[in-house]
Amino acid sequence: MLSTHVRQRIWSWGGPAFVTLLAAVLRLWNIGNPHMLVFDETFYVKDAWSQWNNGYSTTWPDNADEQFASGHTDIFGTVGSYVVHPPFAKWLIGAGMAVFGADSSIGWRISTALVGVLAVLLVTLIARQLFQSKLLGVIAGGLLAIDGHAIVMSRVALLDSYVMFFALCGFACVLLDRRWHERRLASALAARAASGRPLTWGPAIWARPWVIAAGVFFGLCTATKWSGLYFLAAFGLYLVVVDALARRRAGVPFWASAAILKQGPATFLLLVPVALVVYVVSWTGWFVTDGGYDRQFAATEGNAWTGAFSWVPLAVQSLVTYHQSMYEFHVGLSTPHPYQSNPWSWLLMLRPVAMWYEGVPEGTGGCTGDRVSDITSIANPLIWWAGAAAAVYLVVRLVLKRDWTIGLVLMGFVGGYLPWLLYTERTVFQFYSIAFEPYLILALTLVIGLVLGKPGDPPDRRKSGILTVGVFGTFCLLLTAFWYPLWTATPVPTWFVGLHYWLQSWI
Structure with a gap:
């Protein structure tokens, strides 16, 4: 099917373009519904608008949500309000409101939706680079495009999709730095050997623009929510470990101490101060x-x-x-909430968050009978549970195979998931898991690649792998179609909603 150069080029660009377009349709269709502040939008949308106008978030009168939704958007005061998250993502939310109008619910959510669409494109390109496969790139992007958790988090103006996106940008930079660093380390070691100098520790490589770029993105991630610090720490440690292993492969005698004591400080200075500067700059409006x-x-x-x-x-x-x-x-923070969940349960998706639920009066929009409008962050169950199983499998495979691609994917869980396991007493929610969902998708895609097999495998093996993946993908699409009304506040009969509560804890 792709035997010609023209077809290869069409596939090379058409595949990513298709899954990105699919993501855009699923996230942007009827995004202004409901025209009410949903869940924590009551904080972030209003904070974003007052910040956009005053340079800092300010207080609002009591019962401001209804007035805001009805078009009275400039009723904020000038007294600074106590907000507990940094300001950067709220500038982006405010920019959408400035373009579409603060009285438009499209304006409230458009920036978040665009970030969600760009995340699908980015996952596609990352998977292509990571697995050296255009097909697996499209599969990864397609899975993220149709997953309900990612769709819902792209359609409501919360901060967590921004944490996911900027961390993912930093992840991409770390991936690109890997080969950049290896080439320059090899060149520097060869030059040192040619000059007769000993390779005792090897050189410190300062020319690492992708590490600087990673610092920028992890800084933006932290300037959205402090949980971005976990990604900065995780991938900073990863860079040191990768350098140590690269020096060992190159034959550097004191490779471990060189990575920690020589290259480590250089990497730190290229990464952490950059992130700190970006973070402080994000507070410019306050300053x-x-x-x-x-x-x-x-x-x-x-x-x-x-x-x-x-x-x-x-x-x-x-x-x-x-x-x-x-x-x-x-x-x-330990205020009880009906939708809080223990982080240990997130991979099992035991307590997703219902962000909106409202009865639809009979006759509204032609509706008849008992109907409701619902937004629930239940992920596509097949994608989520298969991805969770794949992540667990990759932990075992890493021990057995020592594959660097597996290690890099799992570092996404180290930065986005493991720290939350320390906060079992704090009030936390399943939707925080959007921060590590791209790595869950990448883990699943890696396993799908193993199921597909290699081009040199026997024909029967290839056919069975392709059939298995094809059946899996078909069921994923069917479940997305089945759940999509509950991700988008589409009025549906109450009996239809009941069909989606597969677990008692989902109610």
């Missing part, structure tokens, strides 16, 4: 105005630092105090 929450704390008599740190600008002192308060909030 250049006077009314943000705690903005004047250090300027108040008796609050400024004394002693060795008295030289620190008062605005920075105030920001540090604000961050201390934010930290105390996050570690102490």
